[in-house]
Amino acid sequence: MQRYFSKEKNGDYFILEDGDIHHITNVMRMKNGDNIEVIYNEELYLCEILFTEKQPNIKMIEKQELISNEKTEIILLIPLLKEQKMDLILQKATELGVSKIIPIITERSIIRLDGDKFNKKKERWKKIVKEASEQSKRINIPTIDNLKTLKELLNLEGLKIVCSTIEKDINIKKFLKNNRKYDRIIVAIGPEGGLSLKEEQYLNSIGFTSVSLGSRIMRVETVPLFILSVINYEYME
CATH class of the missing domain: 3.40.1280.10 (SPOUT methyltransferase, trefoil knot domain)
Incomplete structure (x- = not known):
């Protein structure tokens, strides 16, 4: 599953950078209802893509357990x-x-x-x-x-x-x-x-x-x- 980073959040929706939006729509060619992972404040969220007028909106589904071995x-x-x-x-x-x-x-x-x-x-x-x-x-x-x-x-x-x-x-x-x-x-x-x-x-x-x-x-x-x-x-x- 594709992973992206977000620095902003509006309610249940994450805001991605323009380059990520381009990657979702034009490179990966994702569709309505597709899932992605979003890292926000070093926490992992499962999200759903909901398109509005060809623009993807990134809606949070649930927070997920994050396992990291980056201890050093x-x-x-x-x-x-x-x-x-x-x-x-x-x-x-x-x-x-x-x-x-x-x-x-x-x-x-x-x-x-x-x-x-x-x-x-x-x-x-x-x-x-x-x-x-x-x-x-x-x-x-x-x-x-x-x-x-x-x-x-x-x-x-x-x-x-x-x-x-x-x-x-x-x-x-x-x-x-x-x-x-x-x-x-x-x-x-x-x-x-x-x-x-x-x-x-x-x-x-x-x-x-x-x-x-x-x-x-x-x-x-x-x-x-x-x-x-x-x-x-x-x-x-």
């Missing part, structure tokens, strides 16, 4: 990447349970965005994670923060990990297995070529542990998907 908050720090790579990471990271995404500025980042250009990208990214959240039956949508420098990460609290191209001894799987007491994990990913030694050492100085992902050389878009899969395996029930 995962914050992903990623550099600005080329559009196709960034889109893939946002989509798959959402499917793998990331809670928050913070774009970061790094020395070796090829892409540079500021001001209006970043804000336009951010709106596009928010649409990607929303659609991925609906597809993967999440109860919430990951938030996307504003662009930050490494110096602005000082106050993050939790189990802090930086994916290293230098560290060989601390294996990510063993490290996570030995640190299961945390309910928040922060993962920093470098751009193509990795973080510079200076950047990695700075992150170490504010509590990030450098970890190895093994002997294979991975593409930058593969790294977060690999590490999120390992976190899911070690942490999720």
Whole structure:
């Protein structure tokens, strides 16, 4: 059953975004009486579509029990990447349970965005994670923060990990297995070529542990998907 998110409610009727209305009417071609799921304030509702003058109205039928295994908050720090790579990471990271995404500025980042250009990208990214959240039956949508420098990460609290191209001894799987007491994990990913030694050492100085992902050389878009899969395996029930 198709799932959508709603931020507004009017009596027994949920209000969906225009993009969702288009998806219901023109993509899914739903009919009068079809059922959908709606997430409202992180609660799940079974709803019925009632068309009025070709416009779908989303009527609540009943509240349903919601089972979620998203017990660990995962914050992903990623550099600005080329559009196709960034889109893939946002989509798959959402499917793998990331809670928050913070774009970061790094020395070796090829892409540079500021001001209006970043804000336009951010709106596009928010649409990607929303659609991925609906597809993967999440109860919430990951938030996307504003662009930050490494110096602005000082106050993050939790189990802090930086994916290293230098560290060989601390294996990510063993490290996570030995640190299961945390309910928040922060993962920093470098751009193509990795973080510079200076950047990695700075992150170490504010509590990030450098970890190895093994002997294979991975593409930058593969790294977060690999590490999120390992976190899911070690942490999720």
